[in-house]
Amino acid sequence: MSEEVKPESVSLYPASAAATPEQEVVCIFGTGDLGRSLGQRLLQSGYRLVYGSRKPHSCGPIPPGAQVMSHEAAAQSTSLVFVCVHREHYDFLETLAPQLNGKFLVDVSNNLEKNMYPEANAEYLQRLIPGAHVVKAFNTLSAWALQNGPSDANRQVYLCGNNPEAKQAVAVISTKLGFTVQDRGSLSAARELEDFPLQLFPEWRLPMRLTVGLTAFFFFYLLTRDVIYAYVNEGRDISFRIMMSLANKVFPSVSLILLSLCYLPGVIAGFFQLYRGTKYKRFPDWLDRWMLCRKQLGLIALALASLHIKNNKTSSFDTTMAWRTDSYYSIGALGFGLYLLLGISSLPSVSNALSWREFSFIQSKLGYLTLFFCTFHTYLYGWDRFLYVSQYKWYSPPGYMLCLVVPSLVLVFKLLLLLPCVDKSLSRIRQGWERTDPENDSKKKSLLA
Ligand code: NAP
Numbered sequence: 001m002s003e004e005v006k007p008e009s010v011s012l013y014p015a016s017a018a019a020t021p022e023q024e025v026v027c028i029f030g031t032g033d034l035g036r037s038l039g040q041r042l043l044q045s046g047y048r049l050v051y052g053s054r055k056p057h058s059c060g061p062i063p064p065g066a067q068v069m070s071h072e073a074a075a076q077s078t079s080l081v082f083v084c085v086h087r088e089h090y091d092f093l094e095t096l097a098p099q100l101n102g103k104f105l106v107d108v109s110n111n112l113e114k115n116m117y118p119e120a121n122a123e124y125l126q127r128l129i130p131g132a133h134v135v136k137a138f139n140t141l142s143a144w145a146l147q148n149g150p151s152d153a154n155r156q157v158y159l160c161g162n163n164p165e166a167k168q169a170v171a172v173i174s175t176k177l178g179f180t181v182q183d184r185g186s187l188s189a190a191r192e193l194e195d196f197p198l199q200l201f202p203e204w205r206l207p208m209r210l211t212v213g214l215t216a217f218f219f220f221y222l223l224t225r226d227v228i229y230a231y232v233n234e235g236r237d238i239s240f241r242i243m244m245s246l247a248n249k250v251f252p253s254v255s256l257i258l259l260s261l262c263y264l265p266g267v268i269a270g271f272f273q274l275y276r277g278t279k280y281k282r283f284p285d286w287l288d289r290w291m292l293c294r295k296q297l298g299l300i301a302l303a304l305a306s307l308h309i310k311n312n313k314t315s316s317f318d319t320t321m322a323w324r325t326d327s328y329y330s331i332g333a334l335g336f337g338l339y340l341l342l343g344i345s346s347l348p349s350v351s352n353a354l355s356w357r358e359f360s361f362i363q364s365k366l367g368y369l370t371l372f373f374c375t376f377h378t379y380l381y382g383w384d385r386f387l388y389v390s391q392y393k394w395y396s397p398p399g400y401m402l403c404l405v406v407p408s409l410v411l412v413f414k415l416l417l418l419l420p421c422v423d424k425s426l427s428r429i430r431q432g433w434e435r436t437d438p439e440n441d442s443k444k445k446s447l448l449a
Contacts, residue, residue, distance in 0.1 A: 251307040268287060
């Protein structure tokens with residue numbers, strides 16, 4: 001790597017303070033927001049930094065210790081250049097092709113929307129300068145994240161490129177900056193990396209749709225049974241109940257169903273594995289997608305559960321009813337406490353501090369216990385109401401009965417999976433055992449005979 005400094009270069013700070021002989025020089029084209037933040041971190045990590053700018057004498061503020069030069073001079077001072085310029089301005093790079101020949105170019109650019117251009121920005125850059133080795137990296141980090149250093153949510157640098165040495169050089173820098181590196185393959189993956197920052201909560205879409213759908217269903221169902229029924233049959237206007245009583249039924253009902261939907265895919269997966277006799281066959285796509293959004297389902301369920309308000313009613317004392325009411329409240333409180341624990345342990349900062357065994361104990365064992373307590377709490381709420389015909393207004397079951405269907409099924413299926421004979425088979429399959437194909441077995445037998 002040459003450390004030549006061209007006559008047109010401008011050092012805003014004493015060069016002696018910036019350079020020691022063993023310092024590696026890195027170049028950044030562009031003194032904008034990302035260029036400055038990245039430069040600051042590179043300097044803090046011990047690199048010597050040279051900026052390539054259109055206006056080396058009058059560019060904006062740059063981090064102390066860096067030098068600013070023309071693009072030509074800066075390109076010659078290093079073998080690795082971060083192109084911190086918007087794709088719309090890449091044209092000027094074409095004229096620098098001779099200076100950039102054989103160099104590693106890091107494309108950090110993003111677009112304002114998907115499919116703005118026929119090819120990925122990094123591929124376009126590679127086409128402009130075929131002699132350089134382009135690596136797509138750092139585009140998923142914001143200038144702010146770079147300035148503040150890696151945190152839990154901003155730890156990873158995704159990169160891709162066709163030249164292994166170029167990727168290695170960028171990976172080394174990323175690691176020195178404190179990031180972990182995820183290699184996403186060749187430069188053809190650049191489009192995917194460029195789409196990352198444009199995504200808007202993709203993993204929340206399915207859980208949100210489910211929540212809206214279930215909430216709407218329960219709202220209109222309970223509105224018909226409670227408010228409209230009272231108006232039509234008894235001439236009473238109790239529409240004011242929509243604000244509190246109805247909401248207090250809708251939210252916990254949806255919450256309980258969402259919580260059970262966190263555990264249903266795991267149970268279905270267990271039955272799939274038992275049926276197939278192997279864990280090495282892929283689950284159907286719908287099950288994969290469902291499994292991937294369990295955390296979001298759980299967090300929404302927790303948010304809705306916290307909207308569930310205690311509703312004290314004074315009634316004449318009766319020991320049985322007192323037992324029922326107190327058990328209802330205490331089991332509900334216990335369930336909610338565990339619910340909170342599940343939510344807290346799913347936060348990256350907490351889950352990172354737990355071993356895999358601790359995490360799975362909380363999320364799986366305590367998770368089923370939470371589901372059990374919350375379901376039991378709802379059964380206690382129902383108590384013997386299901387016996388009374390008056391509860392089936394317009395022949396429809398009460399809302400609490402509907403919301404008990406899925407959680408009860410999940411708990412029953414889970415109990416089936418926990419039966420010793422079933423559990424033993426499933427554990428063996430999950431440890432890698434495969435039920436041999438009956439056809440192979442019969443072939444083996446005929447060979448032995
Ligand atoms: P910016 O603040 O607008 O800076 C861009 C820099 O490009 C300018 O400061 C300028 O530097 C140079 N430039 C402007 N017009 C030019 C032209 N016609 N020809 C040559 N150079 C020109 O933008 P930025 O936020 O730093 O973003 C830079 C790149 O990083 C973009 O591709 C963006 O998508 C990507 N990115 C940004 C962020 C972020 O958080 N900001 C995050 C990820 C990726 P000179 O005046 O020194 O020439």
